[in-house]
């Protein structure tokens with residue numbers, strides 16, 4: 001469903017994403033983990049036509065974002081890391097606007113909006129302006145909006161940031177259900193390791209723009225001799241940091257392109 005080969009993104013001299021390759025299967029739940037500034041959001045932006053790559057190849061649902069951007073955009077829904085709702089519109093209007101953009105027929109649109117707004121527990125606030133919402137309510141509405149056009153792939157960039165545990169569980173239950181019943185592929189980032197361990201079928205760890213490990217949570221734990229994904233994550237990223245530092249200090253090598 002997602003194919004990435006030798007993908008690189010440079011901002012001037014700085015390489016934010018450095019020659020990464022991975023595949024995500026149809027119907028898979030895939031976590032993309034990494035420390036702050038590792039290159040997660042930059043990768044998602046390239047996969048979703050918001051940024052063009054410096055080099056490398058992407059295929060999403062069989063389409064190339066460079067040449068088939070419309071087909072790619074119809075294939076996915078997205079919850080951005082940064083809020084992207086219109087504060088001056090109501091919850092319902094935000095959903096309507098999105099549905100219209102995706103050409104969802106009016107009747108279906110209304111039914112789906114009603115259902116999704118109910119799912120995120122905003123039915124009694126559906127006609128309130130978004131600027132009057134709490135952070136968690138806004139996040140819930142963004143998730144509902146991303147699901148409106150029944151995308152084949154759902155990208156979620158730190159979707160649970162700032163959500164209370166109850167809402168987080170509720171959201172993952174819904175996404176897991178969607179994954180089971182509709183076969184929706186889910187690609188998400190999070191800094192909550194226990195969430196990734198519980199939900200994801202496979203995990204990639206990116207650090208300083210490079211993928212340093214990929215596999216199931218058990219694979220990563222085995223590889224590092226640890227008993228939790230959090231410990232595996234820390235072991236992998238600390239090792240990478242130490243190795244990079246040694247190269248820079250003793251061999252005057254750049255910290256990149258080594259693993």
Ligand SMILES: Nc1ncnc2c1ncn2[C@@H]1O[C@H](COP(=O)(O)OP(=O)(O)OP(=O)(O)O)[C@@H](O)[C@H]1O
Nearest residue numbers: 011014016034035036037038039040041042043081
């Ligand atoms: N438009 C840009 N111009 C210059 N540098 C950028 C730009 N966007 C991102 N970067 C840099 O690229 C690197 C990767 O950023 P990115 O947002 O992908 O990280 P991230 O893994 O999503 O981190 P976080 O967990 O903090 O969200 C960072 O060093 C960031 O400063």
Ligand SMILES: [Mg+2]
Nearest residue numbers: 040041081157
């Ligand atoms: Mg990010």
